[in-house]
Amino acid sequence: MLKKIEKEFKHRLDIIYTRDESSVLFKMIISFLIRDNINNIVNKELSESQLINFDQFTTQLLAHQPIQYVLGEADFYHIKFKVNRDVLIPRPETEELVYLIICEQSNKEVTVLDIGTGSGCIPIALKKNLPLAQICAIDISESALVLANENAILNKAEVIFSKADALNLVSSEWSQFDVIVSNPPYIAQSEMEMMEENVKSHEPHLALFVDDDEPLIFYDKIGDFALSNLKLGGTLYFEINQQLAKETADILMKKGFTTTIIKDINQNDRILKAQLLG
Numbered sequence: 001m002l003k004k005i006e007k008e009f010k011h012r013l014d015i016i017y018t019r020d021e022s023s024v025l026f027k028m029i030i031s032f033l034i035r036d037n038i039n040n041i042v043n044k045e046l047s048e049s050q051l052i053n054f055d056q057f058t059t060q061l062l063a064h065q066p067i068q069y070v071l072g073e074a075d076f077y078h079i080k081f082k083v084n085r086d087v088l089i090p091r092p093e094t095e096e097l098v099y100l101i102i103c104e105q106s107n108k109e110v111t112v113l114d115i116g117t118g119s120g121c122i123p124i125a126l127k128k129n130l131p132l133a134q135i136c137a138i139d140i141s142e143s144a145l146v147l148a149n150e151n152a153i154l155n156k157a158e159v160i161f162s163k164a165d166a167l168n169l170v171s172s173e174w175s176q177f178d179v180i181v182s183n184p185p186y187i188a189q190s191e192m193e194m195m196e197e198n199v200k201s202h203e204p205h206l207a208l209f210v211d212d213d214e215p216l217i218f219y220d221k222i223g224d225f226a227l228s229n230l231k232l233g234g235t236l237y238f239e240i241n242q243q244l245a246k247e248t249a250d251i252l253m254k255k256g257f258t259t260t261i262i263k264d265i266n267q268n269d270r271i272l273k274a275q276l277l278g
């Protein structure tokens with residue numbers, strides 16, 4: 001019976017999750033196994049193989065693995081994405097970044113480049129909502145690109161992915177874009193201590209962390225690239241470290257960009273918009 005399984009599950013997870021969190025996790029697992037909404041299945045039983053999977057998932061959760069890696073999928077902007085440990089789990093704050101771009105670029109035939117795409121969540125969500133846009137995305141990680149491509153196919157979104165290093169982009173190899181977007185690594189090594197166990201032990205450090213002595217290196221290099229590869233009147237959209245919003249804006253301002261800092265739903269400085277206004 002599901003009720004009994006749920007009780008046992010919550011009891012096992014008590015050491016790391018609150019009861020409310022366990023409830024959500026239980027619903028996610030059962031919906032995943034049954035491929036239906038939990039509300040439609042309260043009277044159902046799990047099959048033998050579903051029970052085995054359920055047990056494996058519980059063990060993985062007990063090892064602090066994030067639920068999205070355990071199930072191999074995550075929701076982002078109402079779209080399902082495959083995820084694995086080669087890519088960051090898409091975050092709600094990044095949905096806010098995507099929402100802003102969609103609002104500001106709707107119905108325009110824009111060209112877009114996403115730098116450091118990971119699972120491909122940004123360009124795919126953009127393409128689904130900005131069908132007129134031509135979208136390219138890059139990452140330095142080949143395994144991330146494999147997954148991003150799978151996600152584009154899965155979601156029937158036309159995005160061109162290629163391998164490139166955000167810190168060493170050669171401007172002559174790229175055309176000019178109307179929009180450049182990036183959620184680069186921005187957490188300083190020294191901030192790692194304060195992070196949740198399931199983030200720091202399981203998510204790719206390549207996508208998260210930067211050196212303490214150069215925490216804004218990605219913004220600096222991408223800003224330089226945008227100076228030559230963003231069209232006049234185009235917009236650069238960044239997700240940023242809330243602790244370094246002013247410093248990040250300063251870097252872009254020194255290069256000649258007009259900047260705007262935008263807060264996320266939690267009132268943290270989260271998005272930086274930079275424009276070349278000619």
Ligand code: GLN
Nearest residue numbers: 183184185186187207208
């Ligand atoms: N917002 C993410 C977090 O707090 C970090 C994303 C990033 O480094 N680009 O975990």
